[in-house]
Amino acid sequence: MPSSRRSGRVQANTKYNTDPFASVGISDESDSEKTAKTAKAPKRKGKRRVEESASDEEFVAPGSDADMNEGPDDDDDDVSEEAEEVGAEEIDDGDEMEVESTASTPKRKATHARPHVHKRRPPNNEVAPSPDEIHFRGIMDPKDHVAKPMHYALTFGSDERDLLSAMYMRDRWFRGIDACLPTRFALEQPEGSDYGYGPTMGIEPEQFRTEQTRGWDWFYDDLGKKLQKQQTLSEINEADALQIYFTAPKSGKHTILMGPTNQQTPIQLGYQESYNFGKIWKNMKARKSDQSAQSQVREGWLMNFGSKVQCIAWAPNQDGLSQYMAVVAPLSDEQKKIYHPAGSEPLSPFHPTPPYSCALQLWEFKGKKTGERTNTLDMEFEPRLRLALCSDWGDLRRMAWCPMGREKRSKDKTGDREHLGLLAGIWGDGILRVLDISIQRKSEKAEFLKIVSPIFEAKPPSTLCSSLTWLSPSDIAVGCNNGFVAIWNIQQSNTSDKLPYFYHPVHTSYVLSIASAYPTNPHLLSTIAMDGETRLWSMLDPTGEILFSFFSTDENNFGRMLPTRRFFASSTVGRCPSTVSCVAQPSFWHPCLMYGGCGGEVMASNPFRRLLYNKEQQWQQLWFTHDWAQGADPHSSGVSRFYDGYQADSQSLARNLAGEKKPSLGLSLTSIHDESTHVTSLGWNPSRPCAAWASAALGCGLVRVEDLAI
Incomplete structure (x- = not known):
């Protein structure tokens, strides 16, 4: 008689014990706690999150019962929940071994995922910890399940x-x-x-007004006039400037493919030329918005600078129709060979570079009124070069306009010149310099000037500057390549030594980035260095870590928000398809940010939604995707392709996406993109009427400027 068929699964009744005290019969648990642990737990069923479209009704009204009872979790909790959902769907896999315990718990597939721990809600939502608990940060862990008011207080x-x-x-x-980009309706409010x-971000309105007026008195007094006299500029011939300080144009024009995916149009763009790509979309109409009549789908400018664009920055405090953007395109490698004799040592970021020639270009754009408070790009006015400031201090690596508000005064226009603002930069020689930028008012011809001396320059002792940020109309913080941070006040430039009034070690290596929590907490600074650490510290007490938000990215290409009140716990707010290469922080006038990748993508998102509601679906949208390839002529600038018209989508912010397949070799793979494909710099226009104007610089020398207001 044939034997009956039995299951091939191995049945095991195993009890695992990880408590060394319980193994010898010692336990501090009560009988009720033991009974609760041995009770049969209900079986959880896996369920997928239903993606809902973004609408005005998708938020829970503040103050409602659902708003008060649902507690936000940290990102790590979100990851655990997603892991449980995936695990629940795979319980019935017949090839896995089943392990049963004496407690008759539901059968689950054994995984390496971290178990989901349910934490108790603090009694009465009290912030202060109980006496028997030890908290070294002095604040509750945001992973605790707390109500919305407590979440707001902690954040x-x-x-x-x-x-x-x-x-x-x-x-x-x-x-x-x-959810992704600012709307013209919201900007018009x-x-x-x-x-x-509220509108002043927690600052007293009178104090905010004082900073815009009295905070700039020093610049218009005798001290400011003395500083302006220290800046010396000399005229230079246009032909000589283009030959020595500008990048050499490559043969032929840059070919660009752009437009609807099914009928892309080729564009030939020459050196220092611009093109209105709205012409390509003239046969396609956009949906009618709340504020303007039906217009074209896209309108904007493409500009060709001939080589990799190092950095771009919009001039702030420009309330008129004219807007100005500073652009830096260093010399090509072929032009720099004359500075490297045979047998010379390779360049290092820890040492000054040779005195390369460099030009800071200032380009003018025009806007036109679309409402009471906003402007859009005037496509009838072609961008033009207004000013070129030439220097022999190496490449201009970092630059930043003074972002503090400034009330317009009659002294801003003296003679035939108009003052635009203060611009700080770090050149290849590692020295911090501040320039007073002004242009001719009546002449439309471009000026070519050579910088002999700025209004302020300084260098920390025995090291070089690597990054910078403005703290006030006269204070600048600089990160150094030895891990120190130095702070100067440019009003004290009359002293001979020009030593920083703050100089303290914060990291152990090269400071890659530094940012200030202006305007709410300008004394708080966040720094990122080569030692792999991201720190938040106070210039009032740099040795004490202080636990508003900063935005940063990690090695997995996730965008993260780090609130100043719980800097130790980040919130994931987006993900880039490739390695993040640059970031455009949210403007003072809207919370949307952008980040570009080495694969040519530029993502836009509104992280404030997730900061308020941690369980809210995070939406992001591609502004455009750029691809570059070498053309048939190896000496040409190549061919670029732009993809537009992406739809906003919600992102899964788990560290390991469930849909991703592991490579067969068991190794993580990284795509390497051409340097000309990279997005090298991004920026929002900081001026109120043009807050939705965005600019993106690419490694192939192209710059794209577009009004992104929906």
Whole structure:
């Protein structure tokens, strides 16, 4: 008689014990706790999250029961929940071994995922820990399940000024259509005074007004005039400037493919030329917006600078129709060979570079009125070069306009010149310099000037500058390549030594980036260095770590928000398809940010939504994707292709996406893209009327400028 067929699965009744005290019969648990542990747990069923379209009704009204009872989790909890959902779907896999315990727990597939731990809600939502708990940060762990008011207090602060500014941003940018890019409807809304400290980000309105007026008195007094006299500029011939300080144009024109995917149009763009790519989209119409009549789908400018664009920056405090953008395109490698004799040592970021020639270009764009408070690009006015500042201090690596607000005065226009603002930069020789940028008012011809001396220059002792940020109209913080941070006040430039009034070691190696929490907490600075650490510290007490937000990225190409009140716990707000190469921080006028990748993608998102509601679906949208390839002529600048018209989509922010397949070799793979494909620099226009104007620089020398208001 044939034997009956039995299951090939191995049945095991195993009890695992990891407590060494329980193994010898010692336990501090009560009988009720033991009974609760041996009780049969209900079986959880895997379920997928249903993606809903972004709409104005997708948020829970603040103050409702659902809003108060649902507690936000940290990103690590979100990852655990997604891992459980995936694991629950794979329980019935017949090839896996089943392990049963004496507690009759539900059968689950054994995984290496971290178990999901349910934490108890603090009694009465108290912030202070119990006496028997030890908290070395002095603040509750945001992974605890707390109500929305407690979450806001831990993220933004418990003070009225902190909460009013958060409420102001929430009510202004809560609409689903604002999930990725700012809308013209929201930008047209007046700031109002119902929120008190809201429009000024928690600062006293009178104090904010004082900074825009009295905070700049020093620049218009005798001290400021003395500083302006220290800056010396000399005229230079246009032909000589183009030959010595500008990158040499390659033979032929740059070929660009752009337009609808099914009928892309080739464009030939020469050196220092611009093109209105709205002509390609003239046969396609956009949906009618709330503020303007039906217009073309896309309008913007493409510009060719001939080589890799190092950095771009918009001039702030420009309330008129004219807007100015600073562009730096260093010399090509062929032009730099004359500075490297045979047998010379290779260049290092820890040593000054040879005195390369470099030109800081200032380009003018025109806008036209689309509403009471916003402007769009005037496509009838072609961008033009207004000013070229030439120097022999090496490549201009970093630059930043002074972003602090400044009230217009009659002294801004003296003679035939108009003052635009202060611009700080770090050149290849490692020295910090500040320039007073002004242009001719009546002449439309480009000026070519050579910088003999700036209004301020300084270098920290025995090291070089690597990054910079403005703290006030006269204070500048600089990161150094030895891990130190130095802070100068340019009003004290009359001293001979020009030593920084703050000089302290923060890292152990090269400081890659430095940013200030202006305007709410200008004394708080965040730094990232080659030692792999991201730190938040106070210039008032640099040795004490202080636990508003900063935006950063990690090695997995995730974008992360780091609130100043819980800097130790980040919130994932986006993901880039390739390695992140540059970031455009949110503007003072809207919370949307952008980040570009080495694969040529530029992503846009509104991280404030997820900062308020941690379980909210995070939406992001591709502005464009850029591809570059070498043309038939090896000496040409190559061929570029732009893809536009992407739809906004929600992102899965788990560290290991469930849909990704592991490579057969068991190794992680990284794509390497051509340097000309990279997005090298991004920026929002900081001026109020043109807050939705965005610019992107590419490794092939192209710069794209577009009004992204929806």
